Amino acid sequence: MLTISTPGNGIHFEQKDIIKHPALVDMGQITLPAYPNQALSLKGVPLCKLLQGLSFNPENYLKVTAKDDYIAYFSINDFYPCASNKIPAFLIAEDPQYPWPLIINSDRSAGPFYLVLLGKRFSESVYGVHGMEIVAQQPLEATLSAAKMNAQELAGARVFIAKMQCLSCIEWYRQLAYGSRSEQSKSVELF
Structure with a gap:
């Protein structure tokens, strides 16, 4: 389960919620940073769509925590609200029926959730995401x-x-x- 939390509220997603989300987009074949030697056929939900309905200041940051305790901070204003001038960011869920390959030198995949930023920020994508929190300051x-x-x-x-x-x-x-x-x-x- 993935939780996107704010000081006042939060929402929870299971992998199936992302896989069946009405805003799911076919992203085509992408070679992700966690899998540098192969392209995967991916579908994801725009992060800006998942944030709709939450109460927060667009000047806040999104703190993304991965299973290996890696933490990344992103300015919410970079990808919210949904607009063509914003960075395309997608939350991708690993389908349990079609598991992703193991990460090189690891005993696990890059799932269950992967935050993928397209364009110039692609290398900042975060795999193994298990939590997101909207915070006031980095x-x-x-x-x-x-x-x-x-x-x-x-x-x-x-x-x-x-x-x-x-x-x-x-x-x-x-x-x-x-x-x-x-x-x-x-x-x-x-x-």
């Missing part, structure tokens, strides 16, 4: 708000964070924001 934003940067540096760092979505780069951000390691120990805890 953790790295808290670090930047306390950073010792001028307005231009701060604006540039925010653009970099928005484009990279790289939580493994936290050490770099802390060094950028706070300088030495001794100052980092006084910094905002991100996790």
Whole structure:
């Protein structure tokens, strides 16, 4: 089961709910980042359609958590509301009757849910999704708000964070924001 939660409410989806969703789109053959050597025939529901009816601020972030504890943050404004100028993002469900192959060097597939972003953001797609939460702030934003940067540096760092979505780069951000390691120990805890 996948839950998309907001501070006030949430919705739950089983794999069958996505597979039979009225907004399901045939995406054709796609080679996903989790399966670099093969194309899969995929169908997905536009994420903007799944978010309709939930109460949130479009300036918020979508926190996506995977089964392996990987976490990615996406600006909701990038793909919501549904419009041609937004990033096409789709939630794909693995059909239990037709399981996906195992991920290389793993004992599991990329399912049960895969968030696929098309276009320039394709490499940011997240597999093994088990939760989504709408949050007011990305953790790295808290670090930047306390950073010792001028307005231009701060604006540039925010653009970099928005484009990279790289939580493994936290050490770099802390060094950028706070300088030495001794100052980092006084910094905002991100996790």
